[in-house]
Amino acid sequence: MQTTISIETIRRDFPILQRKVRDNKPLVYLDNASTSQKPIQVIDAINNYYKNQNANIHRAVYALAEEATEAYENTREKIAKFLNIQKREEIIFLRGTTEAINLVAYSWGRQNVSKDDIIVTTEYEHHSNIVPWQLLTKEKGAKLEYIGIDDNGELILDQLDSYLATGKVKLVTFSQMSNVLGTITNTEEIIKRCKKAGVKTLIDGAQSVPHMKVDLSKLGCDFFAFSAHKMLGPTGVGVLWVRKEVLETMQPFHGGGDMIREVHKYETTWNDLPYKFEAGTPNIADVIGFSAAIDYLNKIGMDNIRNHEIELTKYALDKMSKVKGITIYGTKDIAKRGGVISFNFHDVHPHDVATIIDKDGVAVRSGHHCAQVLMERLDVAATNRASFYVYNTKQEVDALIGSLNKVAELFKL
């Protein structure tokens, strides 16, 4: 890694990476697209909040409550800097990417989508960027359309143009990086075309934000969603960013405490942004833990993380392609690919593969990865997926390769 911080130093910060699994094998954790591991700094931050600062936020005037509120709101400032967001009130804390997309579908979608309108998504979306739109379009009598992928696993943008040409598209929603193929979407180009057509864009950044530099001021989309737990932070925290002009027009998603200004028997006025969209006591401890995760990522540097993953992915693709009987999905162009590699062995079921390599302590995901539309397109029931992060090493890739060779041997491929 081209940084002053060595990978050994980084690994020492992750207690779980020291443990052994399955007959005393060192854990080789390659399921980072699912969730990342957490450094001690994040675990300590959560502990510290419960030990020393625990109080509800935004209300009471005593010392603890002030400290808790400050720590919670500091995370918002940090995210603003991290993603180059000018207005902190555009940042809404939620449970995760899924809740963020549902909020947009429920609030903005219900206000703005009518019969025969079109929502455009893509064939490589996670279920969280498909199902909310199915619910909305069915309710409204609107249509859901898909941008297809080519054999390299890249979006066919001509299809976007033909949808936009109908004049009926209200929103184009897509992930910045596929959680199965690792394809990095040509996000700037899609936003440019949508803007020209006066169409709003939502970006699912769950896979991209943890692994590369994202600049929301430059991108110019309207909605952006991501989760803390895939970027060294805790589960149960995510962010929805909405451009202020759009956010100001949106009705609340959840009603309750903290999101109100005044409540009367039959009428309520709303709190200021972003609190209007943060009903109830939020996940204070984990938002504070998230802050420590962002500090950690900043300390290493997002460009360094991306470069490290490029190097690992290149190394892995090269070695994996030599394993007997293996099929690797997605583009070979490393510039267009994140640290995610999906693969299959001819007719061996992915769960057999995962069980065999699990015996060696290697953790990869097997299944449909919440992307059944993509599985249908690839004409497979499931795939195996190895995905990397900042703490993974070439030795771990070698361990994976060793186990994959065992699979090939066992099944006589």
Added chain:
Amino acid sequence: MTGDPIYTEMIIEYSKHPSNFGEIENPDISRHDSNPLCGDSIDLQIKINENKVSDVKFKGKGCSICIACTSVLTELVKGKDLDEVKKIEKDDVLGELGLEHLIRTSPVRIKCALLSLKALKYGIYSYFIEKMKDEKSAGNLKEEATNLY
């Protein structure tokens, strides 16, 4: 590999060359079941003649454990009296393949191994209830299927 073996020669062999793979014309029992975790998906078909399993076939996609266990199950039931078939239990199938340890070692993969037995128990239950209108013979099969894993 260390510990309790799963991927034995026999399992690999069955997964590559399953027994009784295919379809039956006009089966008396036809049961589909799937395992959302692995995406295992099988259709089990049985022909009954004088209260005996005169033919049995299955088709579908699944992991090697699922396909091997389904193969073994079809071999176990073929030609047998329904009263005997009703009594087949987990260990009868797992034992044939040396997989009894799965109950202990892999709560996840046990579902792959027992999917076909679940389909069989449900299938016979429906056969007695719907076709034969014979609640007594159907017995506890439905509960047994539900509680299998």
